[in-house]
Amino acid sequence: MQPPDTADHAPAHPGRDRTQRPPSVDRLLAHESLQPLIESHGRAPVLDATRDALADLRTRASLGQAGAADFLPESIASAIGARLATSAQPALRRVFNLTGTVLHTNLGRALLPDPAVAALELAARHSTNLEFDLARGARGDRDELLEGVLCEVTGAEAATFVNNNAAAVLLAVNTLALRKEAIVSRGELVEIGGSFRIPDVMARAGTRLREVGTTNRTHLADFEQAIGPRTRLLLKVHTSNYEVVGFTASVAQRELAALAHAHGLPLMVDLGSGALVPLERWGLPHEPTVQEALGDGADLVSISGDKLLGGPQAGILLGRRALIDRIKRNPLKRALRLDKLTLGALEAVVRLYHDPDRLAERLPTLRLLARPRDEIAALAARVAPQVQQHLPPGYAACPTECDSQVGSGARPSDRLPSAGVAIRPTVRGRGEGRALTALAAALRALPVPVIGRIVEGTLLLDLRCLEDEQTFLEQLPLLRRPPPEAGPA
Numbered sequence: 001m002q003p004p005d006t007a008d009h010a011p012a013h014p015g016r017d018r019t020q021r022p023p024s025v026d027r028l029l030a031h032e033s034l035q036p037l038i039e040s041h042g043r044a045p046v047l048d049a050t051r052d053a054l055a056d057l058r059t060r061a062s063l064g065q066a067g068a069a070d071f072l073p074e075s076i077a078s079a080i081g082a083r084l085a086t087s088a089q090p091a092l093r094r095v096f097n098l099t100g101t102v103l104h105t106n107l108g109r110a111l112l113p114d115p116a117v118a119a120l121e122l123a124a125r126h127s128t129n130l131e132f133d134l135a136r137g138a139r140g141d142r143d144e145l146l147e148g149v150l151c152e153v154t155g156a157e158a159a160t161f162v163n164n165n166a167a168a169v170l171l172a173v174n175t176l177a178l179r180k181e182a183i184v185s186r187g188e189l190v191e192i193g194g195s196f197r198i199p200d201v202m203a204r205a206g207t208r209l210r211e212v213g214t215t216n217r218t219h220l221a222d223f224e225q226a227i228g229p230r231t232r233l234l235l236k237v238h239t240s241n242y243e244v245v246g247f248t249a250s251v252a253q254r255e256l257a258a259l260a261h262a263h264g265l266p267l268m269v270d271l272g273s274g275a276l277v278p279l280e281r282w283g284l285p286h287e288p289t290v291q292e293a294l295g296d297g298a299d300l301v302s303i304s305g306d307k308l309l310g311g312p313q314a315g316i317l318l319g320r321r322a323l324i325d326r327i328k329r330n331p332l333k334r335a336l337r338l339d340k341l342t343l344g345a346l347e348a349v350v351r352l353y354h355d356p357d358r359l360a361e362r363l364p365t366l367r368l369l370a371r372p373r374d375e376i377a378a379l380a381a382r383v384a385p386q387v388q389q390h391l392p393p394g395y396a397a398c399p400t401e402c403d404s405q406v407g408s409g410a411r412p413s414d415r416l417p418s419a420g421v422a423i424r425p426t427v428r429g430r431g432e433g434r435a436l437t438a439l440a441a442a443l444r445a446l447p448v449p450v451i452g453r454i455v456e457g458t459l460l461l462d463l464r465c466l467e468d469e470q471t472f473l474e475q476l477p478l479l480r481r482p483p484p485e486a487g488p489a
């Protein structure tokens with residue numbers, strides 16, 4: 001038996017009575033102010049939110065933190081509405097990437113161009129010929145839909161596709177060197193993004209890693225001496241996220257390919273970011289292209305879809321037909337295959353490469369990387385005063401020059417001249433660090449969270465990736481709200 005609910009018999013003058021109770025759940029649910037919430041969210045979520053809001057109110061009342069107005073059904077309804085709005089928010093949200101790292105792995109890397117978004121939607125809404133050969137009216141191969149366009153653009157003989165580049169390396173090594181050996185230079189045993197480590201991937205692929213050379217120097221003779229009866233593969237890994245400088249030596253890919261072929265072995269190159277066109281054309285630092293790697297004798301090249309290529313998350317293996325065919329027969333391929341949404345989007349992105357002249361207009365990743373510094377500086381000059389105007393007291397914002405980076409494995413030492421807004425606490429010294437982290441938190445609490453970076457006592461908003469200026473500016477007035485941590489529990 002439930003105890004009788006005495007809430008409905010609250011005194012006529014709420015607030016004057018310290019034993020005041022909130023209205024009952026049933027009375028609230030029947031109240032007119034809750035009807036629109038029930039209409040839009042459904043009865044069960046509103047019931048849950050009502051119980052939570054009432055529990056919260058009782059707690060605050062017991063601490064003497066609730067006034068008479070808080071007990072009115074209208075006030076409780078608005079608290080319930082706020083709870084529902086928060087919990088109805090999807091977990092995956094849009095953010096503003098003002099970190100200065102264009103291909104930021106934690107913020108989702110490449111942004112897709114419109115034709116890719118249209119392809120995603122098509123594949124999501126409709127049945128497709130994903131694995132159906134329309135000409136023959138028989139079962140088809142999903143990879144073939146993409147293979148043609150990728151081979152056209154890169155000149156590769158064949159291609160296959162998996163979930164990401166980590167999967168591509170795992171699958172290729174497992175296919176070509178299971179229970180046998182693959183040789184890699186000690187200078188290339190990379191860790192990428194904290195979880196992709198070449199030695200660990202090789203171990204999971206069931207391949208014995210034969211390390212050769214030293215961290216800073218590896219010579220052709222090191223590879224030559226390591227080749228034995230169990231060797232099945234030479235692997236070259238693009239050391240994408242770091243550089244070894246000083247007294248260094250590595251083996252040119254052409255020489256390594258010649259050595260591999262002299263011993264009847266394939267050379268695989270894990271290229272990582274996978275540019276499909278020379279980026280110098282847009283004033284960007286050189287990044288080895290798939291065509292170069294194939295031209296320098298690689299039998300197999302692996303790349304990511306969502307780095308410099310500018311597409312969705314995917315792993316792409318390109319190279320000799322015989323190797324690709326073996327890889328496609330590996331049962332792991334089925335476990336790692338690309339899904340239809342990605343496949344459609346990737347095809348649409350790769351098609352844009354047919355027309356390199358318009359690539360920088362159409363491909364968001366390239367557009368952002370090639371965005372002229374002057375354009376970003378003009379944006380910073382427009383935006384900085386508005387940021388200043390809406391900042392809580394105690395901060396100063398001004399336009400500034402800064403450096404962006406490509407991210408996701410392109411060389412970290414290559415800087416792209418950029419501009420942004422620098423925000424500093426006006427009072428320096430004690431509490432300055434806390435003031436900066438509090439402001440960073442307030443920016444993250446905006447409806448479209450703004451992610452900047454803190455450098456040397458400054459919160460820097462690099463505007464290279466800010467294209468939707470209006471949405472950014474519209475939400476700035478909300479910065480003066482109390483931060484969520486400081487609000488009522």
Ligand SMILES: *Cc1c(COP(=O)(O)O)cnc(C)c1O
Nearest residue numbers: 164165166240271272273304409
């Ligand atoms: C990024 C990268 C990977 C991992 O690729 P994902 O698509 O993130 O799985 C592997 N190798 C190299 C050289 C890379 O740059």
